[in-house]
Amino acid sequence: MNMSFVLREENRTLLERVRDMIRNEIMPLEDEYQAEINKGDRWQYTEHQAEILEGLKAKAKTAGLWNFWLTDSDKGFGLTTVEYAYFAEEMGKTPLGAEVFNCSAPDTGNMEVFERYGTEKMKEQWLRPLLEGEIRSAYLMTEPDVASSDATNISMSCVRDGDDYVLNGEKWWSSGAGDPRCKVYIVMVKTGGGDLPKHKRQSMIVVPADTPGIEVLRPMEVYGHDDAPHGHMHIRFTDVRVPAENILLGEGRGFEIAQGRLGPGRIHHCMRAIGQAEMALEQMCKRALQREAFGKKLAQLGANFDIIAECRMEIEMARLLCLKAAWYMDQGDARAAAPWISQIKVVAPRVALKVIDEAVQMFGGQGVSQDTPLATAWTHVRTLRLADGPDAVHRRQVARAELKKHTQEKI
Template sequence: MFEQSDHAKQLQRRLCDFMDQHIYPNEVVYREQLQNAKHRFATLPLMAQLREQAKQEGLWNLFVPPNHAEYSQHGGLSFSDYAPLAEVMGRVMWAAEVFNCNAPDTGNMEVLMNFATPAQKQQWLVPLLNGEIHSSYAMTEPQVASSDATNIELAITKDGEHWLLNGRKWFITGAMHDDCRIFIVMGKSAPEHADRHLQQTQILVPKDTPGVTIIRPLTTFGYDDAPIGHAEVVFNNVRVPLENVLLGEGRGFEIAQSRLAPGRMHHCMRLIGAGQRALELACQRATQRTTFGRPLAKHQSVREDISRMYAEIEMARLLVLKTCWSIDTRGIEASLKLIAASKTSVPLMVQNIIDRCIQLHGAGGLTDDYCMAEAFNYARYCRIADGPDQVHQMALGKRVIEHYQAG
C-alpha cells in the first residue's frame, strides 16, 4: 500500500548521494559561515553554491504535487512519493532549503499555484520556484490566541483602489531573511460578518511596502533559526492595490485551511528524518563510550531505550505514510483525522526520541557539536506551529466520536 514509484525511488537514491557528498561533509562549514557572518539573515555562500548544484542535478522543487506538474521538472510527486525524500532532507535542519523545499516557501508556492491570478503567479510564484526570492506567511498574532484563526485582528479595509492593513504579527517564518520579498498576510476584512469563517481575507504585501516594519527576530529555546528566522512585524497603514487580494474578499480562512494541511505533513515527514538520524547517532555513541567497565551498548537500560526509539520511529513513519496514501487516494478532506493524528503524534514522539538520544550523549548532546539540540527545538515548536496539539486533538476527538457514536 505504501510502495513508492520507481521514479521516486530513483530520486531518493540521488538525493541520498547528494546528502552524502555535499550536505553531511559541509555541516561544520555551514555552522562556521553562519557564526562568522556579518549579517545572520543573508544567504550563506555555501547555501548559494549548494542550491545551484541541486538545480543542476535535477533535485529541485521536489515538493510540487502532480496536480501542478507544469511547475516541476519531475512531473510532480504524490505525497507518498515525496515523504521519503522529505525524511532524508529532515536529517539536517537546513537541508530542505538546498532543494527549494523549505517552509514557509513550499506552502506559499502551493497557495500561489492554487489561488493566484496569472499576473500574481508571474510576479511572485515564478521567482519563488526559481529560488530567486523567499517569502513569508503572516497569520499568527501576539495579542490573541491564534490557535483559533478566527481571532486574528489585523484590520484589512478598502480605501479607494487600495487595501489598507493595520496590525501586528509575530513568529513570521522567513520574514527576517534578506531575500524575503513577499508576505501573504491574513487579516479581518469583515469583522461583523455573521459567519466567522468568512471574515478573513488574504493579501499579497511586498516586504518593502511603506508601513511594513520588522520589529525583531524571535527565538525558540534560544535559536533564532538564521538565516530564515522568525520575526515580529508591524503593519502600519500599509497600502497595496486591490488586485493584491488572493482568491477573493472573505476567503482567507478557506485559503488557510488549504495551505496548512499539506504543511503539517511536510513537517512530520522531516521530523521522521531528524528522529531517525538521532537514533543512529545514539547507537554509534553507545558502542563508543564505556561506563562501569563496559560499553553503554551492554547496559540493559540503554538497549531498552534504543528498542523503544526504534519502534516509535517505525510507528511514526507508518502513520505518516498511511496519511500520505490517504491524501493521494481520498483527498485532504477525507484524510483530516489521519492528518490530525500525525500532527499531534509525530512531533511529540520525535521530541521524546531526540531527548533520550541527547541523554545518551551526555553534556555534548546539549551543544551544537551534534544535530540533536536544534532538532529537539524543531520538534518542540512543531507542536505549536500550524496549530497547537490541543486544537487538533479537540477536532480529532470530535470527528472520531461522530464516526463511532452510532455504534
C-alpha cells in the same frame, strides 16, 4: 481499498540520488555553514555561507533534484504525497536539506497558494522566482494579542480605501521573514465584521516585504535562539497600503485558502521530523557503541538496549501513520484526510522529541551543547508542536471525528 505505500521504480532511483547527495555533499558542509552565522551581521549571509548554500542549490538544480514538493503537478516530478514523504524524510536529516532541493517551508505552502489562487501577475512576479529558488517568502498568520490557534480570532485590520487596502496590526512567529532574501508575505487579515459568518471574516492578501509601513520589531527567540538568518519575526504594520488586486480570491476567502495551504504543510513538517528522529537514533547508536564507562560500551549499560529498541519501534509506527495520512491526501478528499493529518501532526513531533532527547542523554553534557546538532534539533521539533496548530487543537479534531461515528449530534 488498496492502500499502497510503495515508491514507483523510477522514483526509488530518484530517492537514492537525493539520499546520496545529502550524505556525501550536504552533511559534510553543515558545520562549516553553521560556523558562518556568527560572523558579522547574523541576519545577512556571509560570502562563504552564500557560496556553500547557493553552490549546493545549483548542484541540485543542475542534477534535476528540484521542487519535489510539487505533487501531482506538471511542474514537478508528479510524485504522490506518499512518495514525497520518503523524500521529505531524507531532507529532514540535515538542516540544509529542504532548501537545497527548494522544498522549504514556508515557501512550499506559499508557492501552492500562488499556483492555485494567484493571478497571472502574481505568478510571474512571485511564483516564478520562488520556483527557481531566487527569493524566499513568509506566511503571516499568528498574532500576539489573540489566541491564534483559533484562527477566527485573527484581527489584523484590512480596510478598503479606493484602489488599495490599508493594513494595521501586528504579526509574530513570521518564520523566514528575517531572511534578507524574503521578498513577499502572504498575510491573513480581517476584512469582515460580526454580521458575517465567522469563517467569512478573514482574507489573505499578498504584501511585498519592502512595502512602506512595515516594521520588523524583533526576532522571536526559541529557547534563547533567534534562528538567524531565517528568523521568526515580530512585525508591525502601520497604514500599510497594498493594491486591492493583491487580495487572493476576494474578501472572506481566507479560511478556504488556509485549508488548501496548511494540510500539505503540516504533513511535510511531520515527514521531516521523522527524518530528524532517524538521524538522532543513528547518532545515539554510534555513541553507544563508541563510548565506554565503567568498563563497558554505553550500549551495554542501564536500559540502553531497551531505549534504542523503543526509539526504533516508535519511529516505525510514526512513519506508517504519516504514510497513511499521505495516502488519504492522495485520494483527493480533504475532509477524509484531515483527521489523519491531525493525528500525525501530534504523533511525529512527539516521537521525534523523545528520540532526540534520548540521544541527548546518551551524549551526556555534550548532547546539550553546541558540539552536536541535537540541542538545535530538539528546539526546532519542540516548536513544531505549536506550529500549524498546537497539539490540543489537533487532538480535538481527532476526537470529534471519532465521536461523530457514534452520534448524530453536532460535536
